[in-house]
Amino acid sequence: NPRGGIKSKESRWSSICCCFVFCRRPPKLRQISWLLFVFFSSDIEISRAQSPKAVDVLAKEIGLLTDEIEIYGQTKAKVRLSLLERLKDQPDGKYVLVAGITPTPLGEGKSTVTIGLVQALTAHLKINSFACLRQPSQGPTFGVKGGAAGGGYAQVIPMEEFNLHLTGDIHAITAANNLLAAAIDARILHENTQSDKALYNRLVPVVKGVRGFSSIQLARLRRLGINKTDPETLTEEEISRFVRLDIDPSTITWQRVVDTNDRFLRKITIGQANTEKGFVRQAQFDIAVASEIMAILALTTSLEDMKERLGKIVVANDKKGEPVTAEDLGVTGALAVLMKDAIKPTLMQTLEGTPVFVHAGPFANIAHGNSSILADKIALKLVGEKGFVVTEAGFGADIGMEKFFNIKCRASGLVPSVVVLVATVRALKMHGGGPSVSAGAPLKKEYTEENLQLVADGCCNLQKQIQIAQLFGVPVVVALNVFKTDSPAEVDLVCKIAKQSGAFDAVPCNHWSDGGRGAVKLAQAVEKAANQKSSFKYLYSLELPIAEKIKTIAQKVYGAQDIELSPAAQSQIDRYTRQGFGKLPICMAKTHLSLSHQPEKKGVPTGFILPISDVRASIGAGFIYPLVGTMSTMPGLPTRPCFYDIDLDPVTEEVKGLF
Numbered sequence: 183n184p185r186g187g188i189k190s191k192e193s194r195w196s197s198i199c200c201c202f203v204f205c206r207r208p209p210k211l212r213q214i215s216w217l218l219f220v221f222f223s224s225d226i227e228i229s230r231a232q233s234p235k236a237v238d239v240l241a242k243e244i245g246l247l248t249d250e251i252e253i254y255g256q257t258k259a260k261v262r263l264s265l266l267e268r269l270k271d272q273p274d275g276k277y278v279l280v281a282g283i284t285p286t287p288l289g290e291g292k293s294t295v296t297i298g299l300v301q302a303l304t305a306h307l308k309i310n311s312f313a314c315l316r317q318p319s320q321g322p323t324f325g326v327k328g329g330a331a332g333g334g335y336a337q338v339i340p341m342e343e344f345n346l347h348l349t350g351d352i353h354a355i356t357a358a359n360n361l362l363a364a365a366i367d368a369r370i371l372h373e374n375t376q377s378d379k380a381l382y383n384r385l386v387p388v389v390k391g392v393r394g395f396s397s398i399q400l401a402r403l404r405r406l407g408i409n410k411t412d413p414e415t416l417t418e419e420e421i422s423r424f425v426r427l428d429i430d431p432s433t434i435t436w437q438r439v440v441d442t443n444d445r446f447l448r449k450i451t452i453g454q455a456n457t458e459k460g461f462v463r464q465a466q467f468d469i470a471v472a473s474e475i476m477a478i479l480a481l482t483t484s485l486e487d488m489k490e491r492l493g494k495i496v497v498a499n500d501k502k503g504e505p506v507t508a509e510d511l512g513v514t515g516a517l518a519v520l521m522k523d524a525i526k527p528t529l530m531q532t533l534e535g536t537p538v539f540v541h542a543g544p545f546a547n548i549a550h551g552n553s554s555i556l557a558d559k560i561a562l563k564l565v566g567e568k569g570f571v572v573t574e575a576g577f578g579a580d581i582g583m584e585k586f587f588n589i590k591c592r593a594s595g596l597v598p599s600v601v602v603l604v605a606t607v608r609a610l611k612m613h614g615g616g617p618s619v620s621a622g623a624p625l626k627k628e629y630t631e632e633n634l635q636l637v638a639d640g641c642c643n644l645q646k647q648i649q650i651a652q653l654f655g656v657p658v659v660v661a662l663n664v665f666k667t668d669s670p671a672e673v674d675l676v677c678k679i680a681k682q683s684g685a686f687d688a689v690p691c692n693h694w695s696d697g698g699r700g701a702v703k704l705a706q707a708v709e710k711a712a713n714q715k716s717s718f719k720y721l722y723s724l725e726l727p728i729a730e731k732i733k734t735i736a737q738k739v740y741g742a743q744d745i746e747l748s749p750a751a752q753s754q755i756d757r758y759t760r761q762g763f764g765k766l767p768i769c770m771a772k773t774h775l776s777l778s779h780q781p782e783k784k785g786v787p788t789g790f791i792l793p794i795s796d797v798r799a800s801i802g803a804g805f806i807y808p809l810v811g812t813m814s815t816m817p818g819l820p821t822r823p824c825f826y827d828i829d830l831d832p833v834t835e836e837v838k839g840l841f
Contacts, residue, residue: 225333226840229341232533241529244312244537244564251529254349257340260526261539263485265560274562275310275569276712277596280661281583282604283647284777284784286619287326290606291333291663291694295701296574298336298693299602299661301534302705303570305698309709310569311536312561313338316553316576317352317528317543318345319471321443321817324825326621328841334694336701338530338538342837348540351479351524352441352470358492358520359473363438365511366497367452370429371461378418381425386413398512399424405509427510428500431463435798436497437815441470445818468815471543475517477803479524480542480554481593488525489518495802505761505801527557534698537564546576547774548815550585550805555594562596570708572602577774579603579647580739587654588721588735589767589805599712601651601658602704603685605644605676607637607668613785614640622822632669637676642786644676645683646777650739652684655717659707660688686711724765728755731768732794732808740777742792751808754797758806763799772810779811 237259241251247268252260280296296313303311315338318330329345331338338344347353372381386393393413395403400411408420416424440447447467454462470476474495482488493509500506508514527541539557544550552575561571575582583601591597608629612619614636617626628636644660651658660680662673673690680688687707692700722734729747736742747755758764775781778790796809827839 224841225329225331225337226341226837228334229331229337229339229533230836232339234339234531235535237529237531240531240535240537246529246564252523252526254528255343257343257530258349259529260349260523261529261560262526263556263560266563269563272563273567274596275312275565275567275571276599277558277562278570278572278600278602278708278712279583279586279598279656280572280574280602280604281579281586281647281651282577283609283643284578284580284613285774286606286609286612287621287775288608288619290604290609292574292576292604293330294332294334294336294694295602295604295661295663295691295704296572297332297338297532297536297538298691298698298701299704299708300536300538300570300572301336301532301693301698302701303572303698303709304536305534306702307705307709309705310565312565312569312571313532313536313538314527314553314557314561314571314573315538315540316551316574317348317540319352319469319543319545320346320441321469321471323840324828325443325817325823326820328824332532333841335533335697336693337533338540339533342840344530344540345840346837349523349528351528351541352476352543354520354524355473355475355479356439356441356470358517359439359470359475361516361520362495362497362508362511362513363436365513366429366434366436367461367463369427369511370431371458373426373428374461375459378422378425382413382416382421385425396512398509398515402510402512427506428502429498429506430501431498433499434463434465434497436495437466437468439468439470439473443469443817443819443823445816448814448816466816469545469817471545472548472815474800474803475521476542476544477549477800477805479521480544480550480552481590481803482525483555483559483594485518485522485525488521489514491802491804492517492521493802496799499757503757508802525556527554527560536698537561544576546582546585548771548813549807550589550769550803551576551582552586552590555590555596558594558596570712578777579650580777581770581772581774583651584721584735584739585769587718589769591718592720592724592767593804597716597718598656599716600686600708601656602708603644603647603651603658603660604663605660605680606663606665607672607676608665610640610644610676611636612640613643614638615785616640618782622820630667632672634671634675637672638679640785641676641679641683643777643784644680646741646786648680648683648685653721653738655719657686657711657714657716658684659704659711660685661701661704662688662690663694664690664692686714722768724767728759728764728768728797728806732770735768735770736792740772740792741786741788741790742778743789745792745794747794748796751794751797754799758797758799763801763806766799766801767805769800769803769805769807770810771807771813771815773813
């Protein structure tokens with residue numbers, strides 16, 4: 183290592199093997215050396231071994247014009263939405279969703295499959311393709327799970343830029359979210375400490391001898407039925423209605439956010455300083471990617487649509503039980519300003535130079551778990567009619583895929599061509615009765631030795647997830663993400679059972695070690711499946727009552743016998759129905775570690791009653807979200823978080839330890 187020596191056995195092997203790979207040696211020796219390099223190299227070492235092409239070169243290759251990109255450094259660029267207008271008459275490509283079976287806490291490799299698939303399509307089958315991925319939260323990156331750039335030879339590069347700040351979208355969401363939170367409490371304080379006249383004089387001040395309403399204040403007057411534009415003509419009663427939102431503090435649902443796993447922010451008390459004059463209330467922090475503004479970013483279709491959605495955000499109710507919105511608080515325009523750059527997808531690339539859009543990052547267990555509609559729409563235009571856009575839904579098919587179909591596809595109007603369902607022998611063994619799997623703990627021997635019975639028993643979960651996909655009328659291709667401990671007999675058994683269970687095809691994949699070459703058979707299967715006639719349909723009608731939509735998901739997707747609504751949940755359903763929000767789709771907040779509400783219940787639980795503890799509404803995003811059991815919207819750090827291994831070389835400025 184010319185940069186200062188070799189510090190570990192793993193690094194030494196990487197360096198030795200890299201030398202053997204690229205020098206003149208017999209083919210067999212080069213192959214063995216390459217396998218050793220793959221085995222001993224970390225994801226970040228593999229990422230750094232490849233020099234990405236300049237992003238302006240990549241942009242030109244995929245058909246972007248110079249004035250349609252905003253370059254961030256050498257390897258990232260924002261893509262302007264004006265592209266959609268230029269390509270509006272271009273036919274869309276094929277639309278592929280990557281989902282998965284119920285995962286272990288380690289994850290089963292949906293991101294690597296997504297990247298391996300597009301590398302196979304583009305670099306090996308010469309078919310235009312694009313990956314659309316979510317931006318990872320820094321909570322998991324520094325917590326347990328690590329980053330989300332993929333891994334091995336199927337990853338987005340540079341992976342450290344992908345996994346950290348990227349182009350600042352999550353920071354923009356955090357700023358916008360917390361501005362709105364600050365506006366709520368400040369408004370309550372000012373209304374409680376000032377007369378109508380004093381409030382009016384401050385909200386509509388005299389500037390250079392002239393008093394005038396701002397445009398957002400004129401909009402509020404119109405909503406109140408006050409058709410006046412001269413501040414001097416309002417009556418005392420009209421002034422009172424205009425200046426007082428009368429927010430009921432007990433109904434505030436808008437929380438502050440931070441993009442860090444911090445369990446001690448799950449319940450806090452705010453307003454304890456003397457300057458807040460005794461207006462104390464209990465509140466909490468959520469993780470930033472759980473913010474409704476993140477969901478809005480992922481579901482919006484234009485800048486105008488985003489601004490409208492931001493204004494519709496319901497933050498609380500007033501003392502008469504009517505919703506109070508961001509528009510009522512006068513903050514819509516400011517939120518849009520903070521989000522004006524975040525709305526543009528970020529262009530990056532895979533190890534093999536295939537284009538990737540990274541945009542939005544809602545979790546799938548506490549939000550809808552999909553990347554942005556805008557990234558998908560732009561990519562579908564860029565690849566052309568015969569190309570493929572591959573996007574990923576978070577966690578299992580029961581979580582991210584169900585929300586992709588019932589929420590994202592409703593908002594976008596896009597129809598998917600194929601579902602790629604990712605499975606691993608490891609996860610199937612867990613569902614077949616294997617020992618528990620924990621992040622950071624060594625796998626038990628059941629997972630590293632051949633055990634056909636455990637695999638066969640665990641395939642019930644794979645069969646159930648195939649059935650869930652078939653509810654929507656979309657062909658399913660199973661991608662078995664192969665690990666070095668999987669035996670050929672185990673791999674063959676999974677593929678056989680998957681095909682017998684209705685999958686269009688089932689293919690073992692080695693993209694982690696072989697890159698796109700290891701996913702060529704998967705790409706060929708996806709191409710064939712995309713030519714099948716689709717009979718896509720939604721799971722439920724929006725006209726159904728809220729409780730019936732929840733019950734439909736619980737019974738048809740999760741396998742529950744029934745649902746049980748807590749008094750608080752029933753009260754919220756009644757309120758949202760009365761307020762006119764009853765025809766929105768449902769976004770269940772549920773554990774991703776089981777089809778049921780109990781994480782320890784593996785396989786395919788049946789006959790259970792699904793408890794709905796609360797029901798909330800994201801009106802700007804456009805869905806109702808029930809909380810199943812005890813779901814937390816703020817993760818905590820484990821005993822040994824990932825940050826113990828993350829470091830910075832002060833000489834080279836290289837990041838170490840990310841995975």
